[in-house]
Amino acid sequence: MIPSKREFPVHPLVAVGALIVEERKVLLVKRKNPPSSEMWTLPGGLVKVGERVHEALIREVLEECNIKIKPVKLLDVVDYIEKDSNAKIRFHYVIIDFQAQYLGGSLTPGSDVKDARWYLVHQLNEISIPQITRNFLNKFLPSILNKAC
Incomplete structure (x- = not known):
């Protein structure tokens, strides 16, 4: 098997992720490819050469979830x-x-993810989430939810 350009890189790859909370639900995608395939993570992906990180975030969320967002x-x-x-x-x-911030669109999984769903916070313990994503959610989700009240 020939490794992808993402595997065994010669330098670190820059990626973006979006924490999107709407009506006290968190948007997650089920990854199709490694790393963390078959696990639920934040929507996001690689930044392309010449692309600003905010542009990459908007593009990746649109590609993976078919929704429009605004980086906050x-x-x-x-x-x-x-x-x-x-x-x-x-x-x-x-x-x-x-x-x-979720701006609109009908949530539909894109071709590079297996699924995309809104989860209530109490449901997050019931699904397979990589430790790095779980740590991130534990760190930032409480303050975001408190501000939404």
């Missing part, structure tokens, strides 16, 4: 590093996560 606030920058069984770096992403 930078929340965090995290490293995702995964090694293979030989301790070689298989994936290395620098992920820039934003809070985003």
